[in-house]
Amino acid sequence: MTDLAVPTTTRKDWASDQEVRWCPGCGDYSILAALQMLLPELGVRRENTVFVSGIGCAARFPYYMQTYGMHTIHGRAPAIATGLAVTRPDLDVWVVTGDGDALSIGGNHLIHALRRNVNITILLFNNQIYGLTKGQYSPTSEVGKVTKSTPFGSLDTPFNPISLALGAEATFVARTHDMDRKHMQETFRRAHEHRGAAFVEIYQNCNVFNDGAFERITGRDQRADMLIPLVHGQPIVFGAEGQYGVVMGEDGQLRIAPVAEVGVERVLVHDEHRDDPGLAFALSRLARGPFEPTPIGVFRDVERPEYGEAMTRQLLEAQERRGPGDLAALLASGGTWEVPGPAH
Amino acid sequence: MSTVVPRKTKELDRVVVRFAGDSGDGMQLTGSRFTTVSSLLGNDTATLPDFPAEIRAPAGTLAGVSAFQVHISDHDILTPGDAPNVLVAMNPAALRANLGLMAPGGTIIVNVDAFDQRSLEKAGYQANPLSDGSLAAFTVYEVPMTSLTMQVGKEAGVKPRDAERSKNFFALGLVSWLYSRPVEPTLAWIAERFGGRPEVAEVNTRAFKAGYHFGETAELFESNYQVRPAPVEPGTYTNVTGNTALAWGLIAAARQAKLPLFLGSYPITPASDILHELSKQKHFGVRTLQAEDEIAGIGAAIGAAFGGALGVTTTSGPGMDLKAEAVGLAVNLELPLVVVDIQRAGPSTGMPTKTEQGDLLQALYGRHGEAPVPVVAAMTPSHCFDVAIEAARIAVTYRTPVILLSDGYLANGAEPWRLPAIEDLPTIEANFATQPNHERADGTAEFWPYLRDPVTLARPWAVPGTPGLEHRIGGLEKQAGSGNVSYDGENHERMVHERAAKLAAVAASIPPVAVDDPDGQGGAPVLVLGWGSTYGAIAAGVRRVRARGLKVAHAHLVHLNPFPPNLGEVLRAYPKVLVPEVNLGQLVKLVRAEFLVDAQPLTKVQGQPFRAREIEEAVLEVLGVAAQSATSEEQE
Known part of the structure; x- marks a missing residue:
C-alpha cells in the first residue's frame, strides 16, 4: 500500500552515519546498496522500518541502516522479530541473517516463523561458510569441505535452504544472488509486498573464506547458461537463446532438456501460486549445488492468513464478545464473598 | 437437608484436612471445592496441592497418589498446616503414602471398598492395615464410598463405570457434613460445571448428597464440627492461586502502565497456568504466543518490548537455563522485560511438580559477564499479584529485565484474598521518547539512545514508528550516550558501572524491609530472615515461639536484588540471624557476603515447603531452648 504522504527519500537517507566494516570486496556491500537504493522506491517510512539480525557478518546490517534496528543474539532474530511484528502490525520488519545464524543455531526459529506466516521479510545471506568466526564450514557447505574445523573434509550433508523453507510451509520463497542488483531488487520488492513470512536466499560471496563459491553460476559469462530464471506464467527456459528448458520426465523427475528436442509445449510453465509446494520443491532440487544450472527468482508465492493479523482479529473478536477488559470484574471472576466491617 | 438424627456439633478453631487418592480420583477438585466453600463461610484457608508429575501413574500405586491439603480456621493462618487432623484416603496407596504426615490421634476416613487384596498388594501392604492394628493410634472410619456411589449411580441410570468416578463427590459430601459446610454452593457449582452433561451432573449431585446423608445418618460419627468465620479485614474476598494472581497482576501492570501486554512462553510445569490464564483474557488486548521453545x-x-509493549516471559527452572542468554541481551539492550520463574525442584528436570527455592543465585548471577538484573519474589499466593506489578514497575521505569521468583508451592496453593481497589494500584510511567535529545556539533538535533535519565539512570525508550528517533541497539557494547558500537575498554568499564548503578537507583525506590518484632527493631535475640514462599511457615513458626513467651523477630524480603537499603542495619541489630530457605542456603550466602553478618542457614530440600514446627524448632535451638514440648498448632 502506497502512502502518498510518505516523504521522498534517496539512498543517502537510508544510510546511517556508521562506517561500514565488512571486508573489502564482500558481497554484503552489494546487498546493502541494492536495498538502500530500493527502499526509496517502496513508499515506506524509515521510522516504520525495522531491521532485526542475529550474529554473524550479515548481522551487522542493521547498524548501517538509518531505520530502527536490533542486532540481537545468535539465531534468535526470527523469534525476536516475531514478537515485534505481531505486536506492531504497522511496521515493516526485516530479518537479516546468514547460513550459520538461520540454519544452524537458529534453525528452529526460522522454520516456526515460516510456518506461522509472521509478517516479516527474511533475507538469508548464504555464503556457505562461517565468516565472523574465521572460516569454519557451515550447514550449507558442500560435503568434503576442508576448513580449519574439518581438516579432513566435512561429513555433513548440507541444507538446501529453499527446500527447507518450502518444507516449513513458507508462503513466499525466492532466491537471488549478489552479482545482480536488478534481480536482487526485484526479488526484495516482491518479498516486501508479500503479506506473511517472505524468505529470500541470497547467494553471497565471501571473498576471504569461500571466494568464488557461486562463481560457476553467477559469473558474468556463465549466468546465461547456469541460472534458470523463474518467471510466473512463463515456460522455464534458460540459455542465451532460451535453448534449454525444464521438463518433467515420465518418472516424475524434473530435468533439463534442449527445447528444440522436446518441444516448448513440454517445458514446465512456472506457477508461483500453485497451492501444492511439490513442484516448487522439485525445482529447488534441480541443481545439486551451485555448480549446476540453478533456478533463481520466486519459487513460491501463495496466500495464507498472516499470523499477527489473525492474532489481532482474535483480540477484536474477544472485545466484541465480552467488551473491553474490566480489571475489577476479572479479579472477582472466581466468585467473591463479603466480609462486613468493622473487623471483629 | 433435614437433620435425621440430632447430633452434637463441636466447635473447632482450626482443622487440617487432607484428601488423598489416585491421580484419576479427582482429589484436587475435591480439595479445592472444600476450600472454596470454607472461604465462602468466612474461614481463613491455606492450601497445599501435592500431585505427581505423571498425568496418570499406574492406578493404585504409591507413585500415582495425588493429595490436596487444606487448612481452615476461625483465625488468620499462614500455612496449609503441618499435620492433617483428617485424612481422607480413597485407596490403600493413598493411606500408605500419607499416613506418615498424620499426628497420632488424627482421624482417618477410608474408602473401605478399595481395600481389597489386589489394591493392598499394589500399595505394598503385606497385611490389611484396617485389621492388623497398625492404625490403633488413629480414629478410623471405614466408609464404603465406591459401593454407595455405585448405588446412587444405578438409581440415576448411569453406567457403573461412570458412576464409580463420582466417588470423590461422595467423599466431599461426607466431609462437608463433618465440618458443617453448606451444601448449596457445591450443588450450584456442580450444576454449572457439568451443565452440558446432565447425567454427569445428576450422578455427582446424588453422590455428594449421599455422602452428606451418610455422615448425618450412619451411627459412625459421634459428632460433627464447626469452624467459625475468621475475623478478617472487611472487604470483598476471593480465593486465588499464585499463578492466577500473577497472571492478573501482569494484566493490572499493563493497565497501570498503559502498555499492551505481550506474553511469549513455552509450556512448562508449574508455570503453564499463567500462559493459560493470560490466553483467556484477549479482551484485555493481551497477546500470547506459545513459542517454539523457551x-x-x-x-x-x-x-515486543522494542515495539513498546510490556514484554513478559514465564517459565520454570530448566526454562530459565535456556533464557539466560536472552536475559543478558535484555540487560544490554536496556529494554523493559519481566521474566517469571516458577521455581521447582532441580537440577535438570528434577521434580517438576515439587517446590523449591533453588534458583535465587541463578536469578542474580546466571549470566556471563557483569549482567545485573533486579530480582523480586512473591511471599504468598495472593502476593503474586502485587509482585507482578512491582516487577513491571521496575522493568518499565528503569528499562531493565526483572526476574520474578515464585515457586510451585505458591503457584498451585490458594488463599483468600481481599481484592484491592483498582484506583489504589500504583501507576507506572512508560515515558516514551518523542524528541531528539542531543545536539550535534553542527547544531542539528539527533537521538542518543543511551543518554540516561539523571535520577533513574534509565535510557530513553523510543519505539519504532517515532519519526526522527531511528536508532540501532544490540548485544555489542555501546558507547555511553550515543549508543554506537564501541570496543573501547574505558567506555566498557563506564557502561558496566552504569548498568550496576541502575540497581542502586532501583534500591532508592523500594520500601525498607519491615521487621516484625514486638519489642522494636533489635528487641529480640534472634531474627529470622526469609524470602519468597517461606513467609507463611516462618510467620507461623515465629508465632509459636512467641506463644512460649520467647522473643523472636521476623523480616521477609520481596526485593532480592537490590536489597532494601535498610537490610544491613536490620541484620546488625540482632545477635543471631537464622535464614530458612528451601535450598542449600542461597540467601544466607548473599547476606553473609554483603553484610559480613554471621547469619545461619536452615535448609530443606524435600520438594515440600517448610512446616511451622520446623521453623519453631530451629528458632528454639538458636535460642538454646529445648523443644521437648513442641506447642500444639493452636497457637498458629
Missing part, C-alpha cells in the same frame, strides 16, 4: 518465548517478548 528461547523464542523470551526472544519474542524482547521484540
Whole structure:
C-alpha cells in the first residue's frame, strides 16, 4: 500500500552515519546498496522500518541502516522479530541473517516463523561458510569441505535452504544472488509486498573464506547458461537463446532438456501460486549445488492468513464478545464473598 | 437437608484436612471445592496441592497418589498446616503414602471398598492395615464410598463405570457434613460445571448428597464440627492461586502502565497456568504466543518490548537455563522485560511438580559477564499479584529485565484474598521518547539512545514508528550516550558501572524491609530472615515461639536484588540471624557476603515447603531452648 504522504527519500537517507566494516570486496556491500537504493522506491517510512539480525557478518546490517534496528543474539532474530511484528502490525520488519545464524543455531526459529506466516521479510545471506568466526564450514557447505574445523573434509550433508523453507510451509520463497542488483531488487520488492513470512536466499560471496563459491553460476559469462530464471506464467527456459528448458520426465523427475528436442509445449510453465509446494520443491532440487544450472527468482508465492493479523482479529473478536477488559470484574471472576466491617 | 438424627456439633478453631487418592480420583477438585466453600463461610484457608508429575501413574500405586491439603480456621493462618487432623484416603496407596504426615490421634476416613487384596498388594501392604492394628493410634472410619456411589449411580441410570468416578463427590459430601459446610454452593457449582452433561451432573449431585446423608445418618460419627468465620479485614474476598494472581497482576501492570501486554512462553510445569490464564483474557488486548521453545518465548517478548509493549516471559527452572542468554541481551539492550520463574525442584528436570527455592543465585548471577538484573519474589499466593506489578514497575521505569521468583508451592496453593481497589494500584510511567535529545556539533538535533535519565539512570525508550528517533541497539557494547558500537575498554568499564548503578537507583525506590518484632527493631535475640514462599511457615513458626513467651523477630524480603537499603542495619541489630530457605542456603550466602553478618542457614530440600514446627524448632535451638514440648498448632 502506497502512502502518498510518505516523504521522498534517496539512498543517502537510508544510510546511517556508521562506517561500514565488512571486508573489502564482500558481497554484503552489494546487498546493502541494492536495498538502500530500493527502499526509496517502496513508499515506506524509515521510522516504520525495522531491521532485526542475529550474529554473524550479515548481522551487522542493521547498524548501517538509518531505520530502527536490533542486532540481537545468535539465531534468535526470527523469534525476536516475531514478537515485534505481531505486536506492531504497522511496521515493516526485516530479518537479516546468514547460513550459520538461520540454519544452524537458529534453525528452529526460522522454520516456526515460516510456518506461522509472521509478517516479516527474511533475507538469508548464504555464503556457505562461517565468516565472523574465521572460516569454519557451515550447514550449507558442500560435503568434503576442508576448513580449519574439518581438516579432513566435512561429513555433513548440507541444507538446501529453499527446500527447507518450502518444507516449513513458507508462503513466499525466492532466491537471488549478489552479482545482480536488478534481480536482487526485484526479488526484495516482491518479498516486501508479500503479506506473511517472505524468505529470500541470497547467494553471497565471501571473498576471504569461500571466494568464488557461486562463481560457476553467477559469473558474468556463465549466468546465461547456469541460472534458470523463474518467471510466473512463463515456460522455464534458460540459455542465451532460451535453448534449454525444464521438463518433467515420465518418472516424475524434473530435468533439463534442449527445447528444440522436446518441444516448448513440454517445458514446465512456472506457477508461483500453485497451492501444492511439490513442484516448487522439485525445482529447488534441480541443481545439486551451485555448480549446476540453478533456478533463481520466486519459487513460491501463495496466500495464507498472516499470523499477527489473525492474532489481532482474535483480540477484536474477544472485545466484541465480552467488551473491553474490566480489571475489577476479572479479579472477582472466581466468585467473591463479603466480609462486613468493622473487623471483629 | 433435614437433620435425621440430632447430633452434637463441636466447635473447632482450626482443622487440617487432607484428601488423598489416585491421580484419576479427582482429589484436587475435591480439595479445592472444600476450600472454596470454607472461604465462602468466612474461614481463613491455606492450601497445599501435592500431585505427581505423571498425568496418570499406574492406578493404585504409591507413585500415582495425588493429595490436596487444606487448612481452615476461625483465625488468620499462614500455612496449609503441618499435620492433617483428617485424612481422607480413597485407596490403600493413598493411606500408605500419607499416613506418615498424620499426628497420632488424627482421624482417618477410608474408602473401605478399595481395600481389597489386589489394591493392598499394589500399595505394598503385606497385611490389611484396617485389621492388623497398625492404625490403633488413629480414629478410623471405614466408609464404603465406591459401593454407595455405585448405588446412587444405578438409581440415576448411569453406567457403573461412570458412576464409580463420582466417588470423590461422595467423599466431599461426607466431609462437608463433618465440618458443617453448606451444601448449596457445591450443588450450584456442580450444576454449572457439568451443565452440558446432565447425567454427569445428576450422578455427582446424588453422590455428594449421599455422602452428606451418610455422615448425618450412619451411627459412625459421634459428632460433627464447626469452624467459625475468621475475623478478617472487611472487604470483598476471593480465593486465588499464585499463578492466577500473577497472571492478573501482569494484566493490572499493563493497565497501570498503559502498555499492551505481550506474553511469549513455552509450556512448562508449574508455570503453564499463567500462559493459560493470560490466553483467556484477549479482551484485555493481551497477546500470547506459545513459542517454539523457551528461547523464542523470551526472544519474542524482547521484540515486543522494542515495539513498546510490556514484554513478559514465564517459565520454570530448566526454562530459565535456556533464557539466560536472552536475559543478558535484555540487560544490554536496556529494554523493559519481566521474566517469571516458577521455581521447582532441580537440577535438570528434577521434580517438576515439587517446590523449591533453588534458583535465587541463578536469578542474580546466571549470566556471563557483569549482567545485573533486579530480582523480586512473591511471599504468598495472593502476593503474586502485587509482585507482578512491582516487577513491571521496575522493568518499565528503569528499562531493565526483572526476574520474578515464585515457586510451585505458591503457584498451585490458594488463599483468600481481599481484592484491592483498582484506583489504589500504583501507576507506572512508560515515558516514551518523542524528541531528539542531543545536539550535534553542527547544531542539528539527533537521538542518543543511551543518554540516561539523571535520577533513574534509565535510557530513553523510543519505539519504532517515532519519526526522527531511528536508532540501532544490540548485544555489542555501546558507547555511553550515543549508543554506537564501541570496543573501547574505558567506555566498557563506564557502561558496566552504569548498568550496576541502575540497581542502586532501583534500591532508592523500594520500601525498607519491615521487621516484625514486638519489642522494636533489635528487641529480640534472634531474627529470622526469609524470602519468597517461606513467609507463611516462618510467620507461623515465629508465632509459636512467641506463644512460649520467647522473643523472636521476623523480616521477609520481596526485593532480592537490590536489597532494601535498610537490610544491613536490620541484620546488625540482632545477635543471631537464622535464614530458612528451601535450598542449600542461597540467601544466607548473599547476606553473609554483603553484610559480613554471621547469619545461619536452615535448609530443606524435600520438594515440600517448610512446616511451622520446623521453623519453631530451629528458632528454639538458636535460642538454646529445648523443644521437648513442641506447642500444639493452636497457637498458629
